[in-house]
Structures are given as structure tokens and as C-alpha cells.
Amino acid sequence: MELQLLSQELSEELARIESITKDIVKKSDLSIVLCRNLLIKFKRHISKIKYHSPEEEIHFFKYVKQVPLSNLVYFFELKSLEIHCPKGSDSSKKKYINRKLKKLNEFFSRNLDFIQYIDQEKTYLDTHYFTKEFFDEFNITHARYYFRDPEFSTSHDLLLAKLYANRRLISYLDYRLKNIGRLNGHKTIPSNQLNWTASKTDMTELAYALKSSRAINNGKVSISEIIKTLELAFHFKSGDPYQNYSEIRIRKKSRTKFLDDLTVGLLSNLDKGDQ
Incomplete structure (x- = not known):
């Protein structure tokens, strides 16, 4: 292996x-x-x-x-x-x-x-x-x-x-x-609080995707700023984004596993709405 x-x-x-x-x-x-x-x-x-x-x-x-x-x-x-x-x-x-x-x-x-x-x-x-x-x-x-x-x-x-x-x-x-x-x-934790329940690398994957797509501030924002905002919003500590990113880079299968899962989940809901 x-x-x-x-x-x-x-x-x-x-x-x-x-x-x-x-x-x-x-x-x-x-x-x-x-x-x-x-x-x-x-x-x-x-x-x-x-x-x-x-x-x-x-x-x-x-x-x-x-x-x-x-x-x-x-x-x-x-x-x-x-x-x-x-x-x-x-x-x-x-x-x-x-x-x-x-x-x-x-x-x-x-x-x-x-x-x-x-x-x-x-x-x-x-x-x-x-x-x-x-x-x-x-x-x-x-x-x-x-x-x-x-x-x-x-x-x-x-x-x-x-x-x-x-x-x-x-x-x-x-x-x-x-x-x-x-x-x-x-x-x-208050019952109505939004909490991140995916992994630390999932949050890092999302942050890099947001920066790469220029979806926030036309791309003029650092990864650490995006991460900090996500951590505050979802009450989660994702650790070092640079290490997480290195783990994403060495994936043998899909490097965008979390984003792929998001797409599959959304398409599934859309398909259900069409039925």
C-alpha cells in the first residue's frame, strides 16, 4: 500500500x-x-x-x-x-x-x-x-x-x-x-448554536475553495482570516491550516472529498425536489 x-x-x-x-x-x-x-x-x-x-x-x-x-x-x-x-x-x-x-x-x-x-x-x-x-x-x-x-x-x-x-x-x-x-x-453549548461537526481538514478544504474561487473579498483575503471567521462562526478549532492543506495534497483519491460530498448532497436534495 x-x-x-x-x-x-x-x-x-x-x-x-x-x-x-x-x-x-x-x-x-x-x-x-x-x-x-x-x-x-x-x-x-x-x-x-x-x-x-x-x-x-x-x-x-x-x-x-x-x-x-x-x-x-x-x-x-x-x-x-x-x-x-x-x-x-x-x-x-x-x-x-x-x-x-x-x-x-x-x-x-x-x-x-x-x-x-x-x-x-x-x-x-x-x-x-x-x-x-x-x-x-x-x-x-x-x-x-x-x-x-x-x-x-x-x-x-x-x-x-x-x-x-x-x-x-x-x-x-x-x-x-x-x-x-x-x-x-x-x-x-446553547442548543441553538451552530457547531462544525465535520473534520478539521474539511474546514480547511472549504476555506481554500472560498479563497480560490474569489468568493470572499474578490480573493483579497488570507487563508488564516477565512479560517478564523469559520472557526468563530461554527465554534471549532481546526488547527494549523497549512498542515491540514499538506494532508489534503497527499490524498491518493479525491483531493476535494469534502467539496465532492457537498455537491453529492446538494444534487440529491435537488433531485428529491424534482420528484
Whole structure:
């Protein structure tokens, strides 16, 4: 089975766990196991093949591997955040969360050049960043990274995963901060409130479609602005749109699955009205 399809299936399974598992630590544990298992499969596969071109290798490390790797980083950190969060007063929880937010923002400040490179979808350094040939360019900044398998890593694949994960963590911590003191950190949802019940990649797919079609502000609007508006309207956190978009790009079947489903559903209703 192709690696892209395995990554797509992982995204779907993680979305299923998200929808049925409310406990953060349990959800993290289940997700970590899935991500680890897929990375093991990837590593075994990579050890047996030789890439036909740098572009093929870049695609794997920049997109395909990012699905299990970035989710692994995210759920490890999410679990750590929750199990170490103070159980006492609201003020102690706020201090803890604000410390974590400060630390995450320091990460973005340190890696600003690389983040801009990714966000602006530049590619001129991809050979250095996302092929194994330049693995030795990786600068060790943390003890846990003293050993990384040079046959299954590039100089920046883990940094990209941390970027995606840390954006999701900031979004999660912002949400937790706003809801301290409420039961389990969740709001009581009014019965008449509109809530997004599709997946995070579905929301990202819709946002990119709205921008590409120039349906909002004649196209003169950023993806992040559209996403924020959708999240506010439907009370949903979709995570990092750039990571979600990378997951959409590697789909083996239809890249526009959500839009296809919308079309099928609308046509079905129209056909019923004609009967």
C-alpha cells in the first residue's frame, strides 16, 4: 500500500478518535500509538527503497511523513500539558498556561526565517531541508535530539513537525485559557448554536475553495482570516491550516472529498425536489 494512502488513513482514524474520545490524555495515548506504528512502517519501507529523484524524497519528508510525525509531536506535548497542569486554583492554571504560551512563542521567534519559508510556500531550499543528503546540517539544540536516524531524517523534517504541532498547541492553550473554571475546560453549548461537526481538514478544504474561487473579498483575503471567521462562526478549532492543506495534497483519491460530498448532497436534495 502506498505511503500517501497510509498517511491519509491515519488522518481519518485520528479524526474518528477526536470525535468519540473526550478525555484528552486517553485521546493522546491512542493517537500516539497510531502515529508511532505508522512511522515504524515508514522507516522499514524507506530502508528498502532508493528514490528516483530529489523531488520524490522531498515529497515524502515534507508532506507524507509529516502526518504521523507532526501528530506524534502534538499529542506527546498535549498529554504532557494536561498531566502537568496544576490541579489547584484557577490562578495557578492560568500561570501554567501562560508560561507554556510564552515558551511556544519563543520557538516561533527563534525559527522565524524557516516559518516564513514554509508559510510562503517557497521551495528553493527544499533539497537542503528535506533530503537525507544534508542531514548533517541539523543543529542540535536539545538533548532529546542527540541521536536521530540519518536514514530516516532530514535536517528540517522534525522542525517542520514541531512548527505544525506548536501552532495547534497554541490554539489549544488559548482555548483552555479562555475556559478555565468551566467543567473539563469545555463550554456549555446553547442548543441553538451552530457547531462544525465535520473534520478539521474539511474546514480547511472549504476555506481554500472560498479563497480560490474569489468568493470572499474578490480573493483579497488570507487563508488564516477565512479560517478564523469559520472557526468563530461554527465554534471549532481546526488547527494549523497549512498542515491540514499538506494532508489534503497527499490524498491518493479525491483531493476535494469534502467539496465532492457537498455537491453529492446538494444534487440529491435537488433531485428529491424534482420528484
